[in-house]
Amino acid sequence: MAADKVEADEARRAAQHERIKERVESDVHSGIAREAEAQGAEDRARYGSVAAGLKRKAADEVVATEREIDRARTASRVLQVIDYVFFLVYSLIGLEIVLDLLGARPSSGFKRFLDGVTMPLLAPFRGLLPNPSLGSLQLMLSYVAALAVYAILHQAIKRLLRLFTDRQARA
Secondary structure, eight states: OEEEHHHHHHHHHHHHHHHHHHHHHHHHHHHHHHHHSSHHHHHHHHHHHHHHHHHHHHHHHHHHHHHHHHHHHHHHHHHHHHHHHHHHHHHHHHHHHHHHHHOOOSSHHHHHHHHHHHHHHHGGTTTTTTEEETTTTTHHHHHHHEEEEEEEEHHHHHHHHHHHHHHHHHH
16 A cells, blocks of 8 residues: 555656646747847848858768768778788788698699699799708798788788878868
Protein backbone atom coordinates (compact mmCIF):
# COMPACT_ATOMS: atom_id res chain seq x y z
CA MET A 1 0.00 0.00 0.00
CA ALA A 2 2.87 2.38 0.78
CA ALA A 3 4.31 1.56 -2.64
CA ASP A 4 1.04 2.67 -4.28
CA LYS A 5 1.21 6.00 -2.43
CA VAL A 6 4.82 6.51 -3.52
CA GLU A 7 3.96 5.74 -7.16
CA ALA A 8 0.95 8.08 -7.07
CA ASP A 9 3.07 10.81 -5.49
CA GLU A 10 5.79 10.36 -8.13
CA ALA A 11 3.21 10.48 -10.93
CA ARG A 12 1.70 13.65 -9.46
CA ARG A 13 5.15 15.29 -9.20
CA ALA A 14 6.06 14.29 -12.76
CA ALA A 15 2.78 15.74 -14.08
CA GLN A 16 3.32 18.94 -12.12
CA HIS A 17 6.89 19.20 -13.45
CA GLU A 18 5.65 18.81 -17.04
CA ARG A 19 2.99 21.53 -16.54
CA ILE A 20 5.58 23.97 -15.17
CA LYS A 21 7.99 23.13 -17.99
CA GLU A 22 5.30 23.71 -20.63
CA ARG A 23 4.37 27.04 -19.03
CA VAL A 24 8.02 28.22 -19.01
CA GLU A 25 8.49 27.14 -22.64
CA SER A 26 5.33 28.96 -23.63
CA ASP A 27 6.48 32.12 -21.84
CA VAL A 28 9.89 31.99 -23.52
CA HIS A 29 8.40 31.46 -26.99
CA SER A 30 5.90 34.27 -26.55
CA GLY A 31 8.68 36.57 -25.29
CA ILE A 32 10.76 35.80 -28.36
CA ALA A 33 7.77 36.46 -30.62
CA ARG A 34 7.09 39.81 -28.90
CA GLU A 35 10.77 40.81 -29.31
CA ALA A 36 10.69 39.87 -32.99
CA GLU A 37 7.51 41.90 -33.59
CA ALA A 38 8.94 44.89 -31.72
CA GLN A 39 11.90 45.12 -34.11
CA GLY A 40 11.67 47.74 -36.79
CA ALA A 41 11.64 47.03 -40.51
CA GLU A 42 15.28 48.14 -40.78
CA ASP A 43 16.38 45.68 -38.06
CA ARG A 44 14.40 42.84 -39.64
CA ALA A 45 16.00 43.55 -43.03
CA ARG A 46 19.48 43.64 -41.46
CA TYR A 47 18.83 40.39 -39.54
CA GLY A 48 17.49 38.82 -42.73
CA SER A 49 20.60 39.87 -44.63
CA VAL A 50 22.86 38.47 -41.91
CA ALA A 51 20.85 35.23 -41.81
CA ALA A 52 21.06 34.88 -45.61
CA GLY A 53 24.83 35.44 -45.48
CA LEU A 54 25.25 32.84 -42.76
CA LYS A 55 23.12 30.39 -44.74
CA ARG A 56 25.24 30.92 -47.89
CA LYS A 57 28.45 30.52 -45.90
CA ALA A 58 27.19 27.29 -44.30
CA ALA A 59 26.19 25.90 -47.70
CA ASP A 60 29.60 26.83 -49.17
CA GLU A 61 31.35 25.11 -46.27
CA VAL A 62 29.30 21.95 -46.81
CA VAL A 63 30.19 21.92 -50.52
CA ALA A 64 33.90 22.49 -49.76
CA THR A 65 33.85 19.73 -47.14
CA GLU A 66 32.23 17.33 -49.58
CA ARG A 67 34.96 18.09 -52.15
CA GLU A 68 37.66 17.47 -49.54
CA ILE A 69 36.04 14.18 -48.56
CA ASP A 70 35.86 13.08 -52.20
CA ARG A 71 39.52 14.00 -52.73
CA ALA A 72 40.51 12.11 -49.59
CA ARG A 73 38.57 9.02 -50.71
CA THR A 74 40.24 9.09 -54.12
CA ALA A 75 43.68 9.54 -52.58
CA SER A 76 43.00 6.73 -50.15
CA ARG A 77 41.99 4.40 -52.97
CA VAL A 78 45.11 5.32 -54.98
CA LEU A 79 47.28 4.70 -51.90
CA GLN A 80 45.65 1.29 -51.45
CA VAL A 81 46.43 0.36 -55.05
CA ILE A 82 50.04 1.55 -54.68
CA ASP A 83 50.40 -0.46 -51.45
CA TYR A 84 48.97 -3.55 -53.15
CA VAL A 85 51.32 -3.27 -56.16
CA PHE A 86 54.36 -2.85 -53.93
CA PHE A 87 53.20 -5.73 -51.72
CA LEU A 88 53.22 -7.91 -54.84
CA VAL A 89 56.70 -6.68 -55.77
CA TYR A 90 58.00 -7.35 -52.25
CA SER A 91 56.42 -10.80 -52.22
CA LEU A 92 57.83 -11.82 -55.60
CA ILE A 93 61.34 -10.58 -54.81
CA GLY A 94 61.21 -12.16 -51.35
CA LEU A 95 60.12 -15.46 -52.86
CA GLU A 96 62.95 -15.23 -55.39
CA ILE A 97 65.47 -14.62 -52.57
CA VAL A 98 64.18 -17.54 -50.50
CA LEU A 99 64.15 -19.96 -53.44
CA ASP A 100 67.68 -18.98 -54.48
CA LEU A 101 68.85 -19.22 -50.87
CA LEU A 102 67.41 -22.72 -50.57
CA GLY A 103 68.91 -23.80 -53.90
CA ALA A 104 65.76 -24.20 -55.99
CA ARG A 105 66.39 -25.89 -59.34
CA PRO A 106 66.41 -23.35 -62.19
CA SER A 107 64.82 -25.92 -64.49
CA SER A 108 61.68 -26.10 -62.34
CA GLY A 109 58.56 -24.74 -64.05
CA PHE A 110 57.61 -22.52 -61.12
CA LYS A 111 61.17 -21.16 -60.80
CA ARG A 112 61.25 -20.34 -64.53
CA PHE A 113 57.83 -18.63 -64.23
CA LEU A 114 59.00 -16.63 -61.19
CA ASP A 115 62.24 -15.68 -62.95
CA GLY A 116 60.23 -14.46 -65.96
CA VAL A 117 57.90 -12.36 -63.81
CA THR A 118 60.65 -10.83 -61.68
CA MET A 119 63.13 -10.27 -64.53
CA PRO A 120 61.94 -6.69 -65.26
CA LEU A 121 62.03 -5.88 -61.55
CA LEU A 122 65.45 -7.37 -60.81
CA ALA A 123 67.33 -6.74 -64.09
CA PRO A 124 68.77 -3.36 -62.99
CA PHE A 125 70.14 -4.97 -59.83
CA ARG A 126 71.69 -8.19 -61.22
CA GLY A 127 75.42 -8.22 -60.58
CA LEU A 128 75.26 -5.12 -58.37
CA LEU A 129 76.69 -6.95 -55.35
CA PRO A 130 78.56 -10.21 -54.94
CA ASN A 131 76.29 -13.16 -54.21
CA PRO A 132 77.91 -15.41 -51.59
CA SER A 133 77.18 -19.10 -51.96
CA LEU A 134 77.69 -22.30 -50.04
CA GLY A 135 77.26 -25.24 -52.35
CA SER A 136 73.89 -24.96 -54.05
CA LEU A 137 72.73 -22.34 -51.52
CA GLN A 138 73.18 -18.78 -52.74
CA LEU A 139 72.33 -15.49 -51.03
CA MET A 140 71.36 -12.98 -53.69
CA LEU A 141 72.53 -9.74 -52.09
CA SER A 142 71.64 -7.90 -55.31
CA TYR A 143 68.01 -8.92 -54.78
CA VAL A 144 68.13 -7.78 -51.16
CA ALA A 145 69.39 -4.41 -52.40
CA ALA A 146 66.50 -4.36 -54.92
CA LEU A 147 64.07 -5.00 -52.08
CA ALA A 148 65.51 -2.04 -50.14
CA VAL A 149 65.37 0.25 -53.18
CA TYR A 150 61.76 -0.69 -53.90
CA ALA A 151 60.85 -0.04 -50.25
CA ILE A 152 62.39 3.44 -50.48
CA LEU A 153 60.62 4.08 -53.79
CA HIS A 154 57.32 2.92 -52.26
CA GLN A 155 57.62 5.35 -49.37
CA ALA A 156 58.67 8.20 -51.68
CA ILE A 157 55.64 7.69 -53.92
CA LYS A 158 53.27 7.54 -50.95
CA ARG A 159 54.72 10.71 -49.40
CA LEU A 160 54.59 12.54 -52.72
CA LEU A 161 50.93 11.63 -53.19
CA ARG A 162 50.12 12.72 -49.65
CA LEU A 163 51.95 15.99 -50.25
CA PHE A 164 49.73 16.77 -53.25
CA THR A 165 46.49 15.69 -51.58
CA ASP A 166 47.26 17.65 -48.40
CA ARG A 167 48.06 20.76 -50.43
CA GLN A 168 44.76 20.49 -52.33
CA ALA A 169 42.83 20.05 -49.10
CA ARG A 170 44.40 23.17 -47.56
CA ALA A 171 43.96 25.36 -50.64
